[in-house]
Amino acid sequence: MAPTRDTNPSVHQETFVSELRARREAAKLSRSKLAVALGCTPQWLGKVESFEKPPSEGLADDLDTYFHAGGMFRRTWEKHAEARKRGLIPSGFRPLAEAEPEASQFSIFAPLLMPGLLQTEEHARMVFGAEQRADKAEELLVVRMERQAIFAKAEPPLMFVLIREAVIRDLHAEIKKGQCRRLLDVLGEPNVSIQLIPVGAHVFQGSGFQVLSFDEGPDVVYVDGAGAHGQMITEAASVRRLTVLFNMIRSAALSARESEDLIRTIMEST
Numbered sequence: 001m002a003p004t005r006d007t008n009p010s011v012h013q014e015t016f017v018s019e020l021r022a023r024r025e026a027a028k029l030s031r032s033k034l035a036v037a038l039g040c041t042p043q044w045l046g047k048v049e050s051f052e053k054p055p056s057e058g059l060a061d062d063l064d065t066y067f068h069a070g071g072m073f074r075r076t077w078e079k080h081a082e083a084r085k086r087g088l089i090p091s092g093f094r095p096l097a098e099a100e101p102e103a104s105q106f107s108i109f110a111p112l113l114m115p116g117l118l119q120t121e122e123h124a125r126m127v128f129g130a131e132q133r134a135d136k137a138e139e140l141l142v143v144r145m146e147r148q149a150i151f152a153k154a155e156p157p158l159m160f161v162l163i164r165e166a167v168i169r170d171l172h173a174e175i176k177k178g179q180c181r182r183l184l185d186v187l188g189e190p191n192v193s194i195q196l197i198p199v200g201a202h203v204f205q206g207s208g209f210q211v212l213s214f215d216e217g218p219d220v221v222y223v224d225g226a227g228a229h230g231q232m233i234t235e236a237a238s239v240r241r242l243t244v245l246f247n248m249i250r251s252a253a254l255s256a257r258e259s260e261d262l263i264r265t266i267m268e269s270t
Helices: 011-026 030-036 042-049 055-067 072-088 094-102 121-129 132-151 166-170 171-186 236-252 256-268
Strands: 106-109 158-164 192-197 209-213 221-224 232-233
Touching: 011 042, 011 055, 011 072, 030 042, 030 055, 055 072, 055 232, 072 132, 094 132, 094 221, 094 232, 106 236, 121 132, 121 171, 158 166, 158 236, 166 171, 166 192, 166 256, 171 192, 171 256, 192 256, 209 236, 221 236, 232 236
Parallel strands: 106 158, 158 192
Antiparallel strands: 106 209, 209 221, 221 232
8 A cells, every 4th residue: 555645734844844855865865874863764754755754853853953954943843833733623613722822811611511621631532532533632632731731821811610510420430530630629729710500500501602801802702513613703792692691600500619519529429
C-alpha cells in the first residue's frame, strides 16, 4: 500500500519541509547522513519530507543547531503546531476556544455534560475516545487540557457554573470519584462558584450555554450544539435574555455549600 501523505498540511509545515530540503541539498547531504548527524532514522526523516509525518519540536531544535538557522525551524514549527491545534477544533466550537483566554468571567449552564474547563484528563479522554480515533483523541485531549491553563493566570477569570445533579451521578464509575475530587478542588478557589441543580428542580432548558464577559468589550453567549455545532451569539438583546435566563436557572439551584456537600456525598458513595 502506498504511504499516506498529509493532503492538507499547514503552510507552515510546507515551509518547514521546503527549508529542510533546501538546506540539506545545499549542504550535499543525503537523508541518511543528515539523520546520523541528528540522531534519528533516515526513514523518519523521509516521512517528514514527504508529509507522511509532521515535524516534531525536537527535530526543529536539532535542525536549528545543525544548520545554525537562528531559531527559524523552531519558530516555523510553533506556527505549524498552533495551526494544527486550530484545525483540530471543530469550526462551530472555534469561536468559544478563541474567546476563552480573553474572558474575565464565565457563567456556564451545563445540563448534559461536564464543562470542558472542569473535566479531568480521564474524563476528557473518555469523551473524545467515544467519538474519535485514538491518535486524534489524544491530540484533542492536549488541546482541552491546555484550555484549562486560564486557571493558572495571575488573575484567573471569575467562574459561575450551574450543573445538573444528574450530570455527576451519571458519570461512569471509573471517572466519577476523580471528577468529583476535581470539582471540590476547584471549589476551593476564590474565583469559582459551582452550584448543582437538583433532580427535582423545574428547569427544562435542554441546551447548555455560557455567558462570557470581558474587561473590554460586550458580553457574548456561546450556545452548545450537537457534534460541536454550537453558535456564538453577539446580538445585545439576545445576550441579555440569555443572561437573565442563567440567573433564573440559578434561582432553582442548591446553594454553594449544599452543592459542595452533595458532590462530596456522591464521591464518597462511589
